[in-house]
Amino acid sequence: MTWSSQEVRLAQRPAGRPDDSTWEIATTEVPDPGPGELVVRLELISLDPAMRGWLNDVRSYIPPVGIGEVMRAFAGGTVVASQHEDFAVGDTVTGTFGVREHALSDGRGVTKVDLDVAPLATWLGALGMPGMTAYFGLEDVGRAQPGETVLVSAAAGAVGSVVAQLALAKGCRVIGVAGGPDKVAWLRELGLHEVIDRRDGDLLRQVRRAAPDGVDVYFDNVGGELLDAALANLARGARIAICGAISTYNEERLPEGPRRYMSLLVFRATMQGFLVMDYLDRYPEGVAAISELIREGRLVATETTLDGGVAGFPQALLGLFDGVNTGKLLLAV
Amino acid sequence: MTWSSQEVRLAQRPAGRPDDSTWEIATTEVPDPGPGELVVRLELISLDPAMRGWLNDVRSYIPPVGIGEVMRAFAGGTVVASQHEDFAVGDTVTGTFGVREHALSDGRGVTKVDLDVAPLATWLGALGMPGMTAYFGLEDVGRAQPGETVLVSAAAGAVGSVVAQLALAKGCRVIGVAGGPDKVAWLRELGLHEVIDRRDGDLLRQVRRAAPDGVDVYFDNVGGELLDAALANLARGARIAICGAISTYNEERLPEGPRRYMSLLVFRATMQGFLVMDYLDRYPEGVAAISELIREGRLVATETTLDGGVAGFPQALLGLFDGVNTGKLLLAV
Known part of the structure; x- marks a missing residue:
């Protein structure tokens, strides 16, 4: 038996914002698994800011997606055939399966998830890579302590919403930055102490007003103007965790850097980049901590799922x- | 008795590079010391990049020099009168005495130095603030380990030359960056493994050639293009110690930031600012380490002393x- 599988391939590298010419949609046949292999019917595909970086032909922490290759993506689904001893038909799994309907896998990097703990969508969100990014970024890089002021950008996003709630649970004073009244209202409901709408502009002044005693931890998902606003308003000994810079990922040229980086000296502060993949062996710690908070009702795992199937990927990514x-943000297959 | 004392005052804040309109030179009379006071005849005035920052009316780690005030400066000289129990006439001392010929002091921040260990000039250099900046920046912020590759900018300068030699003594592979063939030749004599002349341009490529396996520690005194070149060539887990940014201090507008700061994420690297004043209580450790290396002939303390007296300060600072x-760099009074 084989499985028909629509897939999205990288047709050419985008300059700036990806468009239709970036992608090619094709259909292939996925064969029966051989010994040590399994086939997964994908249900949800994860849309991650890091994907934009994977399209660029530059030296980075991971090789770029090759021209003609299936777009790399984290995803989750159900095992429909298996000759792998660790996986049985019917298991729900996550892994880096790519943007496709069916995936043939040798099991490397594939994880079985427990739907009694949380639905698949949450295993791709608060209990998946974004949640682990939030947890280790806040704990290990930001080293947030109770009573400290934590500023988090893209606070309504996959990572930011978990960072904000973890910081609240720790007893931090939490300031979130998001775009638009709906997200701002949602973050206020979550209990954040201050919420900044980035669309209101003058971020430097907005951060100063929200953090008059300075920011101890800035969890940066966006870069750009907000990073400078944070730098200008640090507390002494502050830590900036560099998780991403989504505001700049579609720039055609290398964007400007943080002009106020010398604030690191003035405030004896640290700016540190990290990648969640370095914490793989500690995932159980992060999953335990976040699932406990979910169970206690102290952390709300939220997902936005777009329809459109695999062919909807190009549009979903822009979203x-x-x-x-x-x-x-997830795409339903 | 009183002492006639020429002094340099801040007349107005410079926009960009200081010039004659920045300063006012005046002569005052310094009175006999009262109880708990001493008078110091200054012999050497320290010229430090940080001075430029002290002229700007901005929130920083220390208040700016006020208009009409004597320019803040670290300096050394001989006690000529004392009613302070810790200091006797004839003692050689250092302290933040300002740009003047004679200073009246209450003894706060004044340190007696031992001329049997090193001449006064060295107590303002390798055994003074610049040397301590080098020591704690390399040890505590850069956390350089034997065998690691250390890149140091302004490597022929007061701080950089000590950083480079400390790193050599630790068994690091040391790459220095300096401007012009004389400095390059001097650094080669000191035994640096690689020396880059920044005037040769294309710093990104020069650093890549000198550090094909990446830079573990970058000790940054200059900022600007070299910081980006370092960021582009980091080793995994690298540490950048932000000590200064002399290349940008005379810019009229806030200069561009490090465009390649997202290399911190790619290389899981840290950029940390520091101020030597935070290590005051550990100065004895730094002085012991550096004076031991000087005694063993493994560290050369070098100074350039300009003539011209107090009135020569405006020109010396530009130097x-x-x-x-x-x-x-020192100014002889």
Whole structure:
């Protein structure tokens, strides 16, 4: 037996914002699994800001997606055939399966998830890579302590919404930045102490007003003007966790850097970049911490799921950069 | 008795590079010390890049010099009168005495130095603030380990030349960056593994050639293009110690930031600012380490002393930004 599988391939590297010419949609046949292999019917595809970086032909922490290759993507689904001893038909799994309907896998990087703990969507969000990014970024890089002021950008997004709630649970004073009244209202409901609408402009002054004693931890998902606003308003000994810079990912040229980086000296502060993949062996710690908070009702795992199937991927990816999502953005296959 | 004392006052804040309109030179009378006071006849005035920052009316780690006030400066000299129990006539001392010929002091921040260990000039250089900046920046912020690759900018300067030699003594592979063939030749004599002449341009490629396996520690005194070149060539887990940004201090507008700061994420690297004043209580450790290396002949303390007296200060300060010095730049009173 084989499975017909629509897939999205990288047709050419985009300059700036991806468009239709970036992608090619094709259909292939996925064969029966051989020994040690399994076939997964994908149900949800994760849309992540990092995807934009994977399209650029530059030296980075991971090789770029090759021209003609299926677009790399984290995804989740159900095992429909298996000759792999760790996986049985009917198991729900996540892994880097790519933007496709069916995936043949040798099991490497594939994780079985427990739907009694949370639905698949949450395993791709608060209990998946974004949640782990939030947890280790806040704990290990930001080293947030109770009573400290934590500023988080893209606070209504997949990572930011978990950072904000983890910081609240720790007893921090939490300031979130998001775009638009709906997200601002949602973050206020979550209990954040201050919420800044980035569309109101003058971020430097807005951050100063929200953090008159300075920011101890800035969890940066966006870069750009907000990073400078944070730098200008640090507390002494502050830590900036560099998680991403989504505001700049579609720039055609290398964007300007943080002009106020010398604030690091004035405030004896640290700016540190990190990648969640370095914490793989500690995922159980992060999953335990976040699932406990979910169970206690102290952390709300939120996802926005777009329809459109695999062929809807090009549009869905742009939605990520336009901020259509509250919480984790997913594409239903 | 009183002492006639020429002094340099801040007349107006400079926009960009200081010029004659920045300063006013005046002569006052310094009175006999009262109880708990001393008078110091200054012999050497320290010229430091940080001075430029002290002229700007901005929130920083220290208040700016006020208009009409004597220019703040670290300096050294001989006690000529004392009613302070810790200091006797004839003692050689250093302190933040200002740009003047004679200073009345209450003894706060004044340190007696031992001329049997090193001459006064060295107590203002390798055994003074620049040396301590080098030591704690390399040890505590850069956390350089034997065998690691250390890149240091302004490597022929007061701080950089000590950083480079400390790193050599630790068993690091040391790459220095300096401006012009004389400094390059001097650094080669000191035993640096690679020396880059920044005037040769294309710093990104020069750093890549000198550090094909990446830079573990970048000790940054200059900012600007070299910081980006370092960011582009980091090793995984690299540490950048932000000590200064002399290349930008005379810019009229806030200069551009480091465009390649997202390399911090790619390389899981840290950029940390520091101020030597935070290590005051650990100075004895730094002085012991550096004086031991000097005694063993493994660290050469170098100073460039300009003539011209107090009135020569405006010109001498510009010399600092033009890189006239090898090692510590001093002004003879």
